[in-house]
Amino acid sequence: MLVLFKNANAIVSCDQKDRVYYKSDLLVENKKIKQIGKNIDVKADRTIDCTGKNIYPGLINTHHHFFQTFVRNLETVDYPNMSVPQWLDTIYPIFSLIDNEVIYYSSLTAMSDLIKHGCTTAFDHQYCYTDKTQNKAVDYQMKAASELGIRYHAGRGCNTLPKSKGSTMPDVMVESTETFIQDIERLTNKFHDPNEFSMSQIVVAPCQPINSYKETFEESVKIARKLNLRLHTHLGEGENSIMMDRYSMRTLDWCEDIGFIGEDVWLAHCWELNSDEYKKLALYKTSISHCPSPAILGGFPILEMKKLKDFGTHVSLGCDGSATNDSSNLLDAMRIAFLMQCYFGKERGGSISSYDVLKMATVEGAYSLGRKDIGYLSENMAADLFMIDASTLELTGSIHDPKNLIARCGVTGNVDLTMINGEVVFENGKLTKIDESKLNSEGEKVCTKILRNNSSAFSPYKNGF
Template sequence: MAARRRPRWATLDEEAVHLATYVGIAELLMGGCTTSMDHHYVHPRPRLIDAQVRTAQDLGFRFHATRGSMTRSTEDGGLPPRSVTQTAEEMLADSERLVRAYHDPAPGALIRVALAPCSPFSVTTELMTATAELAERLDVRLHTHLAEDPDEDAYCLATYGCRPVEYFESVGWMTDRTWVAHCIHPDEAELAALAAAGVGVAHRPSSNMLIAGGTAAAREMRGLGMAVGIGCDGSASTDHASLWLETRSALLLGRYRGGPTTMTARDALDLATRGSARCPGRADELGHLRPGACGDLVVWDTPEVALAGALTDPVEAWLRRAPSRAWATVVGGRVLLADGHPQLPALEEKLREHARAARRIQGLD
């Protein structure tokens, strides 16, 4: 299925990306998310990231756009068709353009930009190195996939003569401006090196379980002092955007891996809030309610029946009992979800347009 899906990447245009971003933000708000990032790394047409940023700006959503890319096509041993890859020069030039156009370093910013080649093995060594240098010069964050699949070990050993984390360090990415997705297969020494460098990890519980490729050692990472946050991944590998579900799944996976006392509901809540804020470098202003923090808040709705007998710890009850849904989601003091419904203009119309675009991309029209 994955092989059939990839040529569809070439059909993406600004309108499709706008609609996907709009619907994605609506679903994130319903799932209790106030701040998100998207790792967009296929660019068959220019200015797709611009469409994402404009959509988030119009809706008032806090959004970190990550400018990704792939330079290795199927002809070079990579995943995508040649039509959606770019040269290093194109990627670097557009990365700098996007940072200068949209990145807001001020406290409380709604829009920030990070640089994000898809993975160390989907782009050239030269691009990985140049991207790290560009991020340093522009003072922005770095993001990529790392140690997601055991095949990476074999590929990196055959191609670079070292394991993925060692290669990651050799291209200048072992830095506290970096956070990575998944990070499932580093060994203990590699994990300690990542922690010492200040690299953060976006833990993706549902995606890990659906793909069945293993899961991050979130408890061990937190024990090393790493920033570990929660991500729901893309629609290809989860097709939902519930922060509550991801947080509960992190709780369950933590206990499944290490035993019933190794992950508490409050540990999982910390992943979803303060840990997630640390990953993009926003621990001072996001993930907590203190003076000087952003005015972000989620109010949850859990049925009274589900809470029957929950007399001690409300956080344990919130995650361990019946599904909860966000009743109100506030971003920067602005109510974007009320009574469980997104307060977004023309949502029904956008859903119809999204369905038409999906049918076109899947070749059903």
């Protein structure tokens, strides 16, 4: 099938030459981009008038916790005004109630939010396993991703250390290393597609070094390298003092010691790392998923992006879970990330550009996920893109620099169109593959039945559901 995007105001490629195509066309053939240029003359199955519109590469979200989407907008779990231990003690009893209905509908909710704001590829760090989910959480997420048409990388997470031995996890959410590794093998056989334009992949993603046995991380490295899967975890978010007490090593040194580092690894947050550790990540070609929203809400240190760029450290962008963000809007995360860098720019010797942030959310996202077929717009790349209407009054006066527009000006509301793998999945304010109203109604019922009716955290809001 041929789809022709005709007469776009600008096509921002994010390619190696940072090309912008003005007053140009983009031709999609089936799953990939066939041509970009002026006056493409072809008989297409569908021609989309892009007058006044800007086209960008699809955004890539490299850290999230979809299951938390039904545990948001809760003032009773007031993350900004709690210490991390207080927050954990309050939030985990709610997480322990989660079943596979919650997993399915919360995943649909988060993925829909991502798609509506230009995201075409999503990674989720699914570490919530209870007696109710058993080992089927990722299966339900894959079902949701398939129904929406999003490109999905599932991080099979785990926690293996019981609370009595120093974990922050309730025992109902603790698994054995053996169970975890066996499920990695099952999910890989069932869902992992390593081929070009793959729509589903599996990532080995133990949750956090302080919440699992060392053996769990060692076995994670072994199974990932055996099956050619990528590795992911949380790191450098305040746990170094605990790691020093347990192992007499900082977390990154511990990871280096067991081989949990390399080009096939990316790490969430990393705000606790020092300059030598950032240089080490650059040396190993290990990337960071920067999650700006929870950093602000939690009052944590802000990554020095200019320094990281100078070091050659790869940094992508993530929303993070809705228990510490409340939103799955990566466009919003881009602007927050840019403004945070500007705030500290003068004392840090300058800020990265808003275009740098766009590349974090595209090119660098592809690097984190190990993908060479997504992240920028060029011939033979995947047809993953989104389009905004640059002719609206709120963007008047900004169209001269489409590269910097997104993160600098901010794009409010939904994008105009999102295409994934050559298929339009969002257009004219509607998701094209699902009945949004029906799923919204079903999701609210599940949230009430499983969580709101059974957790005291929702008690003050009973008039609202």
